[in-house]
Amino acid sequence: MMELKKEQFHRIEHMLSVDKCNLEIKSVIALNNPGKVYVDNAREPKSAIIWSKGIGGYYLIGEENNPSFVKGLSQYFDEVIIPQSQDLDYNNIEISGTSEIWDDILEMTFDNRAGYHKSYQYVYQFQGLKDQEVKRPPLLDGAEVKRVDGHFLTSDVNNIDFVKNNILEWWASLDLYLEKGIGYCIVYDSKIVASCVTSFMAGDEMESHIETVEDYQRKGFAKYLIYEYLKDCKNKNLIPYWDCMATNIGSYKTAEWHGYKKAFEYPLFTFAI
Template sequence: MISELKKSEFYKCKYMLYEQGQLEAKAVVEGINPGRIFVDDIESPASGLIWLGNNDGFFFIGDERNEGFNTELNHFIDTVIILEARKVGLTWFEGIGNHNKWDETIIKVFENRNLGSWNQRVYTLQKKDYKGNFELTIEEGYKIVKISKTLFKNSDKSIENIEFLHSKIVEFWSSPERFFNEGFGYGIVYKNKIVSVCFSGFVVDNVHGVDIETLEEHQGKKLAQKVAIAFVKDCLENNLVPYWDCMESNKPSIAVAKSIGFRNVFNYIGYEFKFE
């Protein structure tokens, strides 16, 4: 029977994580980023399903050949996950194997669903590869700022769209305090509005997963590159490793990563089907 672990029991899943696997799964198991974990056996789990706290997907961890877990997955998703997903407005299941042996299992388990897939690429940046010959000058009127507690609180109401920053941080973190304790970030301000952000989405040890977004009306000005460089420089100065995870089809994001010196370290496949 698949059951949910209490947060105080997440440590039981550490040995199931693939060492070269995704940062997000590790961050939830370590209790740094929010999420939920469902396992085959609460006392001695062999296989599990991690639901990321930002509702950005599910990770399969542990033994991909665990028949007891695998045969129960469809029923569990239909009777538990779908009900919980509807509460948060989620209409798709996006599943990812923590190691690529899960791919075959996922395809087999969900063969009766209309299963789609996409390719994901992971990049990291080491100090020796950093292409630091960039000017951080940007168009007049745009200003790069560090995301500070003062900026976040916005007590003086100087930022008109502060909810954009708030929504981005709480999407990944259980509280603003947790973000400021574990991560950091930069933004670009234009006419009293935050128009681009780059910050630590998921964190494990000294590895910081990059989350980056530029408001649509300000895209095409290389703001993502500029704010990413500010973030990356801070990482390298503090011996932190920036980790960039994006869809293979997201050519602009990959172009930004490569222009700074990120190197592709591994790829994986994501699978999806619509909740009925």
């Protein structure tokens, strides 16, 4: 196996047409989000490992019936992936497949590792948003909604780094976010208390990341920011995307309240390093 250069990422675009291809994968291949790609053959790759910096995890995609790739997975993780992950201060590896066959391969390959366990993720999408009304929740008196654009990011508002850090958790730079992403935040008590910014995007799909300062949670701020975000997606004819843990009931119930529909679920495999 070998690592592709960024200008070679397009060589695995043919792998992205599977039914359960996470937006996180697509956004790395589109060079919208930082990540790495490892393949069996640089010229004509059949199978690949994708690393997403933002999500902090790995994905398998491509041809499952690739004996040399599958046989070498465990060794490649031991020799390359795990050392690189440890350099990033990861305590464990999180990895998902993009088909039931990849899921079986992952289970057989890593189920003997320390700390191994299997959990599930839910993926929601908001198809047909352009033909629907966006539900507007109430907003607390005194709260101000601000668009996270270049003007706002250079303003002297208190704790502006809260928003900048949320952006840079997913994007390689603020400039790239400003070019391609959208976002909103709420200013309350003279400071930023919540933000909703694009985390991943590729084609006409866009995912958001919502963060609320702990002391201001459960005040409806996140719900209102999603409303603003969805209005923007509607105007731009985008398909909003939502990915959360199956155990995070509050997250997927919020998505459902806004009109997102469950698209698929997938297993997430974790083991200690």
